[in-house]
Ligand SMILES: Nc1ccn([C@@H]2O[C@H](COP(=O)(O)OP(=O)(O)OP(=O)(O)O)[C@@H](O)[C@H]2O)c(=O)n1
């Protein structure tokens with residue numbers, strides 16, 4: 001495409017098939033069967049409507065028997081041109097291209113009505129390929145299964161190397177004049193068995209460039225595909241609630257007090273280590289980071305960095321909360337267990353909970369602090385250190 005040529009794409013949606021492989025003829029052609037409460041084709045057209053990039057218009061190619069079905073499926077028909085299809089997909093596409101030609105498009109996107117699970121990003125991706133100068137763009141997915149060839153008795157004759165093999169999807173996108181010419185030549189020369197338009201482009205010598213397809217962009221071919229599509233759209237989305245935990249220990253050394261959950265408590269010892277050595281806030285920082293796979297406190301605030309020496313650990317906790325919020329998380333609650341022989345936590349517990357609530361932006365009833373001794377056993381019991389265990393729960397909306 002030259003710099004001064006304007007990009008004026010049209011869309012052809014082929015919907016004239018009979019869906020023989022989807023069986024259940026009494027349920028009607030698959031493109032009009034409901035998934036998630038709406039006909040398949042209504043989903044497909046709504047993605048193009050959301051995109052709004054078909055400046056040369058949209059042509060829907062339908063079967064002559066389906067006019068009432070189409071009108072019922074797309075009652076708000078926003079300027080979609082309807083033409084009748086042929087007995088093969090190839091013929092239906094050609095009919096659509098001939099109809100679109102009147103709108104003088106620079107390019108065309110050709111899409112199966114029965115692929116409702118694509119998105120605007122895919123449409124933009126194929127258009128970017130056209131704008132970059134390709135005359136034919138094919139969205140495709142690298143084949144992931146091991147491929148076998150078998151004879152008519154279903155005896156495997158060969159394992160086919162899958163490297164370099166891709167499954168073709170739609171929308172396939174083309175410079176308009178070359179694909180129309182290729183389609184016309186294929187029809188005129190009796191080549192009527194192309195199953196996609198990229199195949200016709202290849203046959204006509206037009207280089208076809210691949211772009212990434214979408215794993216979800218499946219063609220609804222069989223009855224089970226339609227059932228699965230319906231299930232996917234109707235099942236309630238699960239809430240995405242995640243729990244993280246954290247654990248920290250710091251050593252007790254001679255001193256005049258310890259800071260736990262941001263509260264300084266006079267004591268005959270002090271905690272040593274990273275920052276102000278507030279084990280509780282360190283453990284809780286790790287718990288929050290764990291809910292979104294963001295590593296641990298040391299990844300964000302390396303102990304070797306001198307700027308953190310003696311720093312208030314509320315800095316780390318607030319930073320973890322910001323990471324969670326930036327990722328769309330809503331902190332549901334935070335819970336800290338302190339394991340220490342002394343000092344007594346009880347008198348400071350409310351202030352500690354309030355500090356947690358303030359750092360995380362949650363209400364006091366969602367911030368909990370508990371304490372226990374270690375019954376004089378182990379390193380905590382020998383007053384060599386203080387440990388903390390923390391748990392945080394965060395809602396990240398709905399599972400996708
Ligand atoms: N004569 C045809 C055949 C197919 N298509 C359209 O091409 C797309 C992909 O085809 P396919 O899944 O094969 O649909 P059907 O031909 O309807 O299915 P089957 O082959 O099982 O009969 C569908 O949106 C279908 O409606 C078309 O417009 N005209």
Ligand SMILES: C[C@](O)(CO)[C@H](O)COP(=O)(O)O
Pocket residue numbers: 089112167168169170195196197219
């Ligand atoms: C165009 C297509 O959807 C690309 O995968 C496919 O080739 C249509 O083939 P069908 O078997 O005729 O449905």
